Amino acid sequence: MEHRPPYSPSVRRRRLSAELRRLRESCGMTAAQAAERAGWPQSKVTKIELGERKNVTAQDLDALCNVYEVEDRQVREALEGLARDAKQRGWWSKYKDVFSGPLPDFETEASSIRTYESQVVPGLLQLPEYIEAVFEGGQVHEPEVIERAVAARLRRQEILNRFDPPELWVVLDEAALRRVIGGADVMRKQIQHLIHLAARHNITIQVAPFGAGAHAALVGSFVILDFPAPLDPSLAYAETYAASLLMETSAELSRYNAVFGHLQGSALSAAESVKLMEAVMSQLE
Incomplete structure (x- = not known):
């Protein structure tokens, strides 16, 4: 077949x-x-x-x-x-109670994913223990609800392990490394996981340090997705508490591309970012 x-x-x-x-x-x-x-x-x-x-x-x-x-x-x-x-219905359709928007659907065919995260490690790079802690967010959930959330996010991460994975470029605010989610042990493992992932040929991780001061994305997190087929235009995606927003006009995409470019310029290099992550890990010992 x-x-x-x-x-x-x-x-x-x-x-x-x-x-x-x-x-x-x-x-x-x-x-x-x-x-x-x-x-x-x-x-x-x-x-x-x-x-x-x-x-x-x-x-x-x-x-x-x-x-x-x-x-x-x-x-x-x-x-x-x-x-x-x-x-057709994709794998994500059975996790509609977990996913708040269509991002996992679009990620499936994306050739390039650029994302800025201000408070947490991006979902595509999260470990199971970290996912549990993020999903709980200080709330109490039934074990089966948490299991579904973890399973859905791990299934979403499979795009990074396929034969022809998308290029993933992450700019991560230092706050996401400093916020101890799930306890010190979970954070150490999560940061070590980021360091391992940063060594992959298709993944780039930059950290926007506190010392950089104000930057272009203080409004919040977002994702830009590009697709291999010319008939599939790029799009930007952002989430709020009430809705998921897809931005597809040329003006909107130009703005998001410009913001991401500014973020790359104000963030540490990939090598410097690994050193900062190692320093944060040592402080969690």
């Missing part, structure tokens, strides 16, 4: 939406004109192009391809394949 690498339904939905929008624009049609020719309300075309419809049927695709005069059978089949993939 042919092995198929993991893919993200959300990424495929974005790609399908972008391709259908491109086909419409290449015909010089507005969404209203396309909807009228297909015999649909305009809202249907708009929702498909915004990726708000998870189920784009083969009949819908045939109708749009006819409107856009797509005669190439390979193009039609490629669109149908994207629509099928977009309807």
